[in-house]
Amino acid sequence: MIHRSGTLTYSRFMAMAKRSTSAPLRHRTPSLEVTSSIVEAALAIIGSDGPDSVTVRRLATEAGVAPMSIYNHFGDMHGVFDAVFEYGFTELAEALRTSTTSSHPVLAIQEMGGAYRRFALENPDTYAVMFLRVVPGFEASDESFLAAAHSFEQLSTAVQRAIDTQHFLPGDAAIVAQEIWAACHGAVALEILDMCAFADPTETYSALLVSLLRGLLLNPAESAVLA
Amino acid sequence: MIHRSGTLTYSRFMAMAKRSTSAPLRHRTPSLEVTSSIVEAALAIIGSDGPDSVTVRRLATEAGVAPMSIYNHFGDMHGVFDAVFEYGFTELAEALRTSTTSSHPVLAIQEMGGAYRRFALENPDTYAVMFLRVVPGFEASDESFLAAAHSFEQLSTAVQRAIDTQHFLPGDAAIVAQEIWAACHGAVALEILDMCAFADPTETYSALLVSLLRGLLLNPAESAVLA
DNA sequence: ACAAACTATAGAACGATGATCCATAGAAGT
DNA sequence: ACTTCTATGGATCATCGTTCTATAGTTTGT
Numbered sequence: 001m002i003h004r005s006g007t008l009t010y011s012r013f014m015a016m017a018k019r020s021t022s023a024p025l026r027h028r029t030p031s032l033e034v035t036s037s038i039v040e041a042a043l044a045i046i047g048s049d050g051p052d053s054v055t056v057r058r059l060a061t062e063a064g065v066a067p068m069s070i071y072n073h074f075g076d077m078h079g080v081f082d083a084v085f086e087y088g089f090t091e092l093a094e095a096l097r098t099s100t101t102s103s104h105p106v107l108a109i110q111e112m113g114g115a116y117r118r119f120a121l122e123n124p125d126t127y128a129v130m131f132l133r134v135v136p137g138f139e140a141s142d143e144s145f146l147a148a149a150h151s152f153e154q155l156s157t158a159v160q161r162a163i164d165t166q167h168f169l170p171g172d173a174a175i176v177a178q179e180i181w182a183a184c185h186g187a188v189a190l191e192i193l194d195m196c197a198f199a200d201p202t203e204t205y206s207a208l209l210v211s212l213l214r215g216l217l218l219n220p221a222e223s224a225v226l227a
Numbered sequence: 228m229i230h231r232s233g234t235l236t237y238s239r240f241m242a243m244a245k246r247s248t249s250a251p252l253r254h255r256t257p258s259l260e261v262t263s264s265i266v267e268a269a270l271a272i273i274g275s276d277g278p279d280s281v282t283v284r285r286l287a288t289e290a291g292v293a294p295m296s297i298y299n300h301f302g303d304m305h306g307v308f309d310a311v312f313e314y315g316f317t318e319l320a321e322a323l324r325t326s327t328t329s330s331h332p333v334l335a336i337q338e339m340g341g342a343y344r345r346f347a348l349e350n351p352d353t354y355a356v357m358f359l360r361v362v363p364g365f366e367a368s369d370e371s372f373l374a375a376a377h378s379f380e381q382l383s384t385a386v387q388r389a390i391d392t393q394h395f396l397p398g399d400a401a402i403v404a405q406e407i408w409a410a411c412h413g414a415v416a417l418e419i420l421d422m423c424a425f426a427d428p429t430e431t432y433s434a435l436l437v438s439l440l441r442g443l444l445l446n447p448a449e450s451a452v453l454a
Numbered sequence: 455a456c457a458a459a460c461t462a463t464a465g466a467a468c469g470a471t472g473a474t475c476c477a478t479a480g481a482a483g484t
Numbered sequence: 485a486c487t488t489c490t491a492t493g494g495a496t497c498a499t500c501g502t503t504c505t506a507t508a509g510t511t512t513g514t
Contacts, residue, residue: 034462052363056500068461068463069462077502128360132359132360133360133361133420136363137279145424175430178423182435183413186408186410187409195358199399199404208406208439211442212410212439215438215439215442223442295474299491304473
């Protein structure tokens with residue numbers, strides 16, 4: 001019986017070529033590079049073709065690594081996504097940290113909100129790994145949640161400052177920060193999902209920030225400073 | 228070589244039993260029931276084991292239907308999820324429509340926000356199909372988006388009323404409704420994803436509604452009526 | 455310097471998945 | 485009653501994550 005062969009892809013060609021060489025000639029990637037090259041390849045695939053396209057075989061090919069190395073270094077595919085998750089939140093924390101140019105506590109939060117959306121729109125698929133359930137069965141590890149918590153702290157301290165300086169109504173900074181985070185996430189998520197059919201996403205986002213911040217102000221009249 | 232057999236599940240037992248019967252004895256499900264039974268089975272599986280567990284074979288088994296019927300009726304698996312998507316938004320629209328008991332326009336919106344969260348928490352996995360990207364590659368059809376739009380209209384008309392009665396600041400009702408929707412979705416999404424480590428979700432949600440509505444009020448002092 | 459422990463390698467293999475094809479036969483419309 | 489439609493059940497395909505195997509390159513301890 002003749003097995004019907006599929007299309008001849010480049011990887012198949014390479015596999016056949018390697019098989020035909022008489023000398024074994026295995027190349028071994030240095031141990032320290034393996035982990036980072038796998039994560040970088042994953043980020044590249046996520047960015048170009050989306051998280052669904054990150055398969056063991058393709059990831060190994062694009063990282064220049066054996067499929068088994070993924071299991072050696074990350075346990076399973078979820079481990080790779082966990083690394084992506086953690087990396088994403090590290091980047092997000094950095095983006096939030098460097099976003100505040102204003103000395104005004106409320107304006108600083110507004111700028112932070114802008115940086116949040118910018119990050120999401122620049123890395124929509126990474127954002128989807130972090131905040132949507134695009135990877136079936138994946139749940140972030142405790143260590144990765146620490147990175148997420150670090151992102152949250154950036155906002156939380158800014159909120160605390162706004163409360164301490166009596167710009168915001170007195171209250172629990174954690175709850176207020178969570179309110180702002182939820183609002184920003186919701187707007188960005190709907191935008192990425194393309195569920196803003198009836199309103200311009202950019203306009204909605206800035207309006208939402210202004211509305212929410214106005215509601216949090218001790219003196220709502222102060223909202224005039226919010227551009 | 229002895230093939231190591233897996234656990235003997237009920238479906239396996241049934242499959243073996245069927246295979247051993249000599250008479251064909253096919254039963255045919257009436258055409259009209261097939262579609263609904265498939266969707267109902269999908270909803271049942273989603274509710275009990277999550278969207279990932281909805282496979283062609285299991286869905287066919289639990290719906291009492293041949294695997295091919297799924298393709299005959301829905302084209303592919305995405306078609307089934309599209310039906311779930313549409314059904315979910317139909318239910319959501321109904322939940323929002325029947326939620327407003329108050330005659331006060333702003334309180335009505337607040338009640339609607341409560342109904343939104345209640346729906347999401349009662350059907351978290353259906354909500355995930357609607358608002359998270361839990362089904363790889365699935366995108367809702369245009370018809371299903373109409374159902375989603377109908378849900379949005381419930382909120383949009385309530386917002387228009389709050390603007391017309393001069394409770395809210397003057398502005399585009401679509402944008403304001405989108406702001407509220409985004410905030411509610413964001414809070415609920417983070418709660419379902421269990422990313423509210425530092426603040427109680429229930430407290431955060433009601434606080435977010437109050438803060439945002441206060442920011443939207445023509446006279447923020449009126450926010451005292453928001454419980 | 456040499457031996458042992460570690461781990462990356464290629465490749466086959468397994469079970470489960472979505473999807474397609476097929477001939478048969480029951481249900482529905484004329 | 486006859487024709488058309490379509491559900492059935494089973495085989496089949498490619499691809500997926502994962503595991504196993506033997507081999508061999510790298511690192512480390514003595």
